[in-house]
Amino acid sequence: xxxxxxxxxxxxxxETPFGSADRVIGGSAVFFSAAASLxxxxxxxxxxxxxxPLDKLDFLTERGADLSGVERAEGESFFWAGRYADGLNSRDxxxxxxxxxxxxxxxxxxxxxxxxxxxxxxxDPVLQLEVLDxxxxxxxxxxxxxxxxxEGRREALLELLVRVDILMVNDAEARQLSGxxxxxxxxxxxxxxxxxxxxxxxxxxxxxxxxxxxxxxxxGFPLEVIFDPTGAGDSFxxxxxxxxxxxxxxxxxxxxxxxxxxxxMGSFAVESFSVDRFHSLKKKEIQRRIMExxxxxAFEHQLEESSG
Amino acid sequence: xxxxxxxxxxxxxxETPFGSADRVIGGSAVFFSAAASLxxxxxxxxxxxxxxPLDKLDFLTERGADLSGVERAEGESFFWAGRYADGLNSRDxxxxxxxxxxxxxxxxxxxxxxxxxxxxxxxDPVLQLEVLDxxxxxxxxxxxxxxxxxEGRREALLELLVRVDILMVNDAEARQLSGxxxxxxxxxxxxxxxxxxxxxxxxxxxxxxxxxxxxxxxxGFPLEVIFDPTGAGDSFxxxxxxxxxxxxxxxxxxxxxxxxxxxxMGSFAVESFSVDRFHSLKKKEIQRRIMExxxxxAFEHQLEESSG
Numbered sequence: 137x138x139x140x141x142x143x144x145x146x147x148x149x150x151e152t153p154f155g156s157a158d159r160v161i162g163g164s165a166v167f168f169s170a171a172a173s174l175x176x177x178x179x180x181x182x183x184x185x186x187x188x189p190l191d192k193l194d195f196l197t198e199r200g201a202d203l204s205g206v207e208r209a210e211g212e213s214f215f216w217a218g219r220y221a222d223g224l225n226s227r228d229x230x231x232x233x234x235x236x237x238x239x240x241x242x243x244x245x246x247x248x249x250x251x252x253x254x255x256x257x258x259x260d261p262v263l264q265l266e267v268l269d270x271x272x273x274x275x276x277x278x279x280x281x282x283x284x285x286x287e288g289r290r291e292a293l294l295e296l297l298v299r300v301d302i303l304m305v306n307d308a309e310a311r312q313l314s315g316x317x318x319x320x321x322x323x324x325x326x327x328x329x330x331x332x333x334x335x336x337x338x339x340x341x342x343x344x345x346x347x348x349x350x351x352x353x354x355x356g357f358p359l360e361v362i363f364d365p366t367g368a369g370d371s372f373x374x375x376x377x378x379x380x381x382x383x384x385x386x387x388x389x390x391x392x393x394x395x396x397x398x399x400x401m402g403s404f405a406v407e408s409f410s411v412d413r414f415h416s417l418k419k420k421e422i423q424r425r426i427m428e429x430x431x432x433x434a435f436e437h438q439l440e441e442s443s444g
Numbered sequence: 445x446x447x448x449x450x451x452x453x454x455x456x457x458x459e460t461p462f463g464s465a466d467r468v469i470g471g472s473a474v475f476f477s478a479a480a481s482l483x484x485x486x487x488x489x490x491x492x493x494x495x496x497p498l499d500k501l502d503f504l505t506e507r508g509a510d511l512s513g514v515e516r517a518e519g520e521s522f523f524w525a526g527r528y529a530d531g532l533n534s535r536d537x538x539x540x541x542x543x544x545x546x547x548x549x550x551x552x553x554x555x556x557x558x559x560x561x562x563x564x565x566x567x568d569p570v571l572q573l574e575v576l577d578x579x580x581x582x583x584x585x586x587x588x589x590x591x592x593x594x595e596g597r598r599e600a601l602l603e604l605l606v607r608v609d610i611l612m613v614n615d616a617e618a619r620q621l622s623g624x625x626x627x628x629x630x631x632x633x634x635x636x637x638x639x640x641x642x643x644x645x646x647x648x649x650x651x652x653x654x655x656x657x658x659x660x661x662x663x664g665f666p667l668e669v670i671f672d673p674t675g676a677g678d679s680f681x682x683x684x685x686x687x688x689x690x691x692x693x694x695x696x697x698x699x700x701x702x703x704x705x706x707x708x709m710g711s712f713a714v715e716s717f718s719v720d721r722f723h724s725l726k727k728k729e730i731q732r733r734i735m736e737x738x739x740x741x742a743f744e745h746q747l748e749e750s751s752g
Binding site: 222317318319320321338340341342344350351352353354355358359360361389392393395396423427431432434435436437439 | 530625626627628629632646648649650652658659660661662663666667668669670697700701703704731734735738739740741742743744745747
């Protein structure tokens, strides 16, 4: 099933303890597409400046992605520069230049309006609402957001939430949005405001899916080297939505597997700079890592008959 | 199989956002025993002062625990007072008085020396070594420690490690001990220094068991109210070692289940002050929660034949 993604298409300059990369392709829509395109046909809506190396996105087209929704505007592309500290769990933003992304007005091409799975990357909730107004009858709307919008666009965000099927945020965002420190209560609060499903991403600690009356937990993959954490969350989303769309289902068993695909894709994303790891990634490597997740979490248990 | 535990037997005064408890029973050996005694016969070695309400430990004896190794000394019992902040993930120690615990010299009674499973609670590694010298041929030695000993008793701790089968520490301790930030590398470092197995406890994020060439992950149970986090780690250890001893096995499948029993017991511990939750805890409640962990982590996956 078709997947529509709207989000940033950026250039990143990244320093990690393992090296640095200068003006490499990044942004939520790019990481999402790099992961999702391995699982289903992606349609991308975004904006780049006239400095963007569009040929670097060719690998997405080769995998069936439709980039006709990527507008080219006059000016500079969204640029982010950051540095990760030794532990890789804190990062300093060295520079952010919104460029043409600052005036981004997502226009969903006619040919994209029948998209069945819609991922709203982390942009202004007002724009996310405008995107939803342009799609006809999506099967599922999956939505990301961030502290900046939770604080500054709360009203629009709450309006948006009632139209969202799955909110996908990190733990700090879930807490900030709900005002609840406890994640279970935070998720319940969000569910009461619209989305029947909430995915809380916890970085290296994995992610939790809160369903209407069930919970599913996937760990982070224990990597010995986390080369560059940039894009892990969007790659998670790409794996999650990509799998959902590929099976066209919101059944609990499928959403569980979607969580695993998400964590798998997140774990590959951090093995290289930018989307480099997705260039060479083979289906059998994905399958192998899914089995490793299974081995890492599965246990047998026989209920004791006599237990009382 | 018999389980020997050596550790603190304390009185705790605890304040949480949900209330406070004054001079209730606590300490690593007490939490451990409260959990483990539900699964197997526990033998406890520790020391209390003449102010200790020993009758509060009667519930352990009723469950087959042998408290004849609990020495009563003249003076005050180990006392700890702490306060948890709103988020429950940080705590302030308001007071620590070691009392008779400051001169603790563990003496393992003759009748305990054939113990097969030995849990060395968080005490001076020099004393942990002395305990091991007093037991004959344990099947498995499971050991806890903390930042204080990692810093101040590093040499004794390294001497101890080569005699330990499973080191059970939290993530900060694993990092401090190994000098490695990455947990996979931290665990490998520890394994190279002795213990073939390392359990890294991550509080609400669960725990990871690193085996010789495999890894198992158990989440924390998503509770809506964490009433009092005190003793969660020791209750985890009690569930883990209690299960190991009950099946008398270190096979991977059994250690996986032991991890789940650990997380289950940790999740019960935090539902009340002190060991209160263990007083009423029924075997069927344990079994039910184990099944909830299974539902929370299990997924099916069919390998794609054509994947390449």
